[in-house]
Amino acid sequence: MASSSPPQTPSSKVPKNPSDDRFEPSVFAAEWIEEYRPGGFHPIKFGDTMADGKFRVVRKLGDGSFSTVWLGVTDGASLPKYVAIKVMKAKQSISAAANELQVASVLATSDENTPKTTHVLLPLDHFTEQGPNGNHQCLLYEPMGVTVASGVHKIPQYRDKVRMMGERRRYPKWMVKTILKHTLLGLSSIHQRKVVHGDLQPGNLLFATRGLDLVDEAELVQSPGDTTDTIKRLDGKIDRWAPPYLALGQSLDKYADFTENMEIKISDLGAAFFQDLPPTKIVTPFALRAPEIILKQKVDEKIDIWSFGCLIYELITNTQLFPVAPDGEEENAEEDDDHFLALNDIIGDLSTNILLHWPRSGLWFGPHGERLNPRAELPRSSGSFNPELYVFDSLETLFKENKTDDIDEAESAVIIALIRQILNYEPSLRPTAEELLGNPWFHSQ
Template sequence: MCPGSLVPRFLRTSIQFFPKFWTSVSQSLIPYKTFPLATFKRRISIAVMSTSSPPTPPSRALIDDERRFKTITLPCEWVEDYRPGGYHPVVLGDVFNHQYKVIRKLGEGSYSTVWLAHDLNNSRYVALKILVSEISESTTELRILRHIIEYAPEEGSRYITRLLGEFEHRGPNGLHKCLVLEPMGPSVNTMVEELPQFKPRRRGMKIRYPLQMAKSILKQSLQALAFLHENGIAHGDFQPGNILFPLIDVDSTPEELLLQEEDVQARSISPPVQRLDGKQDKWAPQYLCVAQPLVPFTCYAEGFKVKLSDMGGAYFFTDPPTKPVTPLGLRAPELILTGAVNNTVDIWSFGCLIF
């Protein structure tokens, strides 16, 4: 039987008069649409890519073409440095060494992040400095802090932030040295903007430390450098950002008053960290935290003290580094011109601070 004979006569007649119409109708009734095999394979591969695990990022600084994440514009550490050898991914509420509960971010640098942690065993607050994995074995910071504790503990605690403990933590990016330090307030670099005489801020206002306050900061900083040099140590990164104000009554403060808000709208944390390829990333945290120094608990009244911090660039006179970390603008001429590293780099940096 001819297929055409199954069509009623009145339809066969209409098909003859309206062939284009019936051609389009018949095509729309085709139940399956075929694709070339190559297209089918490509769609399969795309589906697999979206669910497969991402490759391990390289354990070195990335170039633009290797960027993994969407840009985060808040003043935080660079998200691309969450990689093997880099930062450890920390989330508020994490507990380290079964003892230190992270409740707030205090700061970050090229080689570490610093957090306020609640010492659950001793009912106190500490600063937890977590070094990047790639320098955790080679840094001299821990060796120098131990040396100060052993040979000059009393003077050391007067001028240098105290080391309270240490441990190692293994994470997705490697093994990290963790230093437990006394918590401190804002740096000389930022505290000047928090002084009450400069609030509210007015147009044309000059933000400077009062003369007596500036003199005290300079005197105490020079005394701290003298202490280090007498013990055969150069700081190597002497700058206002590494001179810190002390805290008052922080240990008696309830934890809930010190907690960092997990609020994207308040810009205390970043939006969720997202990969460009949409995959989950096990090397980075869920979000980045903006540093929130403990300004309300900072002592800056008459008789205040400051201390030198961040001994990550420090070295013994007998063992100078081949690559100093002193900021370029604070480097001594001989360091820039010849690369010679000695104890004079601190003195030049101090002169820049006076200027």
């Protein structure tokens, strides 16, 4: 599809300082309104057409740091009746979209030695859309139902129930196994082509829909109202760079397939990379980082395997295995310390490689690997947090406390052994996705 040059915007009309707020703040959980400026998001409203009228926007599906995602209606001739349209920020369009499309083109190939990619959401097509903020790369996808991160609240047993305080909602065991097995099939396809996903997490695992093309458009249309928030400039002027309103993302969870025929696909190849061309920054979620990511060492596809090991525990228990999180947008040494200490307590003694290359290991461990407790020397204040070093329980203890009742002691031992096999501090000793697919636990009832 043809692209065109970005419009010439008079410099006198461009916001002079990107930090100057132009709009009244919004309480909506949507993209940041101030990013509607040259180089930023493309302003879209319901009913807009894109790609010279080939797609008509009827619903917002979601948003992220670098894109918004919309449900579009097509003529159904060469594409499905409904498509998800990922619209990149103008300033990210060239690099981010090009990377995603390059990776996707490799994943779309197959021959007698490399089977067809399965359980990975690949672009159906792409085009460039011109707008007041520049040229925006737009990627078309099969519309999916809901993420694994949020889908647990939409499965039949919970959909119409009010969540009670303290209630822990978890996927039934058969669904957990299906989600994990399909994720392994996707990872196997990706890794066979020497690609690393780099951002494997529940938010990037999606349930497919069932029968969406048979749904009447009137059921899917989103209109301005309760799910939109009018954009207002502080100076009362009309803003040519922004849409008239922000819209909340409305997932297609109503049409997600939660039956035994359910299908899970790995999505978002924006952070994916080829094994021989790793990026300078890995975007794996903080708590799912493999040790080599924390140490900024060489990485390969085994960082995806590490994340997968964490997900086994997380999906079964609905709790994070390593309860660590960044204090802000930038990671710091103290947060890395907390992560390594959690690994040491939960998984077991840190490897020699980690202790040698972790710059601050001497603060926490003695010359013979003995655990030190520097925080115990800090002054205690009345009513304040106990400064002594917190020690996490082992994997075995945590799993026993958080597992579901239908997992007995024998099965617990099998799952714990599987997680320990995966979460090996030495990347080369972690199993491959293909090897894990052969584990009987994924195929048992």
